[in-house]
Amino acid sequence: MKRFYKDVAVESAQGGFRLTLDGRPIRTQGGAPQVVPTRGLAGAMAEEWRAQGAEIDPRSFALRDLADFAIDHVVPDPATSAARLLPYAETDTLCYRADPDEPLYRRQQELWEPLLLAIEARHGLRLDRVSGIVHRPQPVETLGRLRAVLETLDPFTLAALETLTNLAASLTVGLLALEPDADPDALFAASNCEQDWQAELWGWEWQAEEDRARRLESFRKAYEFAQLARSA
Numbered sequence: 124m125k126r127f128y129k130d131v132a133v134e135s136a137q138g139g140f141r142l143t144l145d146g147r148p149i150r151t152q153g154g155a156p157q158v159v160p161t162r163g164l165a166g167a168m169a170e171e172w173r174a175q176g177a178e179i180d181p182r183s184f185a186l187r188d189l190a191d192f193a194i195d196h197v198v199p200d201p202a203t204s205a206a207r208l209l210p211y212a213e214t215d216t217l218c219y220r221a222d223p224d225e226p227l228y229r230r231q232q233e234l235w236e237p238l239l240l241a242i243e244a245r246h247g248l249r250l251d252r253v254s255g256i257v258h259r260p261q262p263v264e265t266l267g268r269l270r271a272v273l274e275t276l277d278p279f280t281l282a283a284l285e286t287l288t289n290l291a292a293s294l295t296v297g298l299l300a301l302e303p304d305a306d307p308d309a310l311f312a313a314s315n316c317e318q319d320w321q322a323e324l325w326g327w328e329w330q331a332e333e334d335r336a337r338r339l340e341s342f343r344k345a346y347e348f349a350q351l352a353r354s355a
Contacts, residue, residue, distance in 0.1 A: 124179045131172045133165045140165035144172065153195035157187075160279055164190070164351035185344035186351075193282035193352075204281045205273035211294040212250075212261055212269050216314055218295075220254050227320050228254070234313040242295045246272055250295070269294065283349035290314070290342045300346050307346040311339050 128144035139160045142149045149157045159165050168186045175183070197204045217235040221227040239250055248268040253259045276284065280301060288297030291314035300310050312319065315335065322331070 124181075126175050126177055126179055128172070131169045133162060133169050142169050142172065151191040151194045153191065155194050157190060157194065159190050160277070160352055161354060163354055164279075164348070167347070167351055185341065186348055189282055189286065189345065189348045190279070192285075193279045197278040197282045197285075201276075201278050201281055202274065204278070204285065205270065205276070208273055208281075208285060208288055208294060208297075209266065209270055211288050211292070211297070212266060214258070214292070215250065215295055216292045218250055218252050218261075219256060220252060222254050227317065230320055231316055234316050238295055238299060238310075238313060242298060246298075272298070277352075279352035280349055283345045283352065286345035287342060287349070290338050290345070300342075301349050303350070305346065307343050308339070311342045 130143075130145050132143045132146075133140055134143060136148075136156070136158045139158045140162050141156065141158050142165060151157045159168065164186070168190060171184050171187055217231075217239055220231045220235070239252070243249055246268060248265045249262060250265060251259055251261055273281070273284075284297050284301065287300045288294050291297055291300075291311065293314050296310050296314045299305055300307055315338075318331070318335065
């Protein structure tokens with residue numbers, strides 16, 4: 124699609140801030156007014172539009188797509204969004220380790236244990252660790268506590284958390300990425316520990332390396348979105 128606008132602006136709107144293209148407000152992909160909670164997020168979304176050349180690249184609107192998802196799919200029913208996230212606690216990558224006598228176990232212990240301890244301390248819960256791939260349900264009290272945590276999050280944070288958690292296959296990593304002082308690259312590397320370990324042993328296959336880079340960039344954008352959505 125050819126670029127069809129010249130001016131991109133941010134203005135106040137009922138409930139937050141919106142973008143305009145040549146004075147016309149943008150709507151979401153679902154047709155709703157595209158109003159976001161902070162000027163900072165609106166400004167970053169505006170930069171996505173300003174960065175377009177003569178041709179618009181639909182793949183370069185990560186923040187816009189997250190905002191549209193939040194408005195069209197999370198705002199109408201935040202409880203359903205929270206419910207989609209809770210099963211990730213049952214299969215959290217960080218809770219499933221190699222056997223203790225395997226070298227990979229030591230890497231997992233080094234990268235994962237501090238993160239699990241941090242989330243346990245932050246939210247007052249306990250996560251069971253497992254060696255092997257046999258599923259073990261998490262304590263009912265833990266799931267109840269995590270459900271309560273998820274239900275406190277606003278729709279824009281929930282939208283970011285869905286992306287973060289899905290990419291990491293870990294609700295622990297997703298929740299930690301919401302912290303203001305989070306290191307998204309380190310958190311993504313922790314969640315990608317097993318793939319990175321295999322690549323160290325056998326070398327990277329180019330498609331796997333490109334896929335990792337793409338997922339990391341998506342993780343960074345979701346982290347950026349979460350931070351911007353909660354700061355003025």
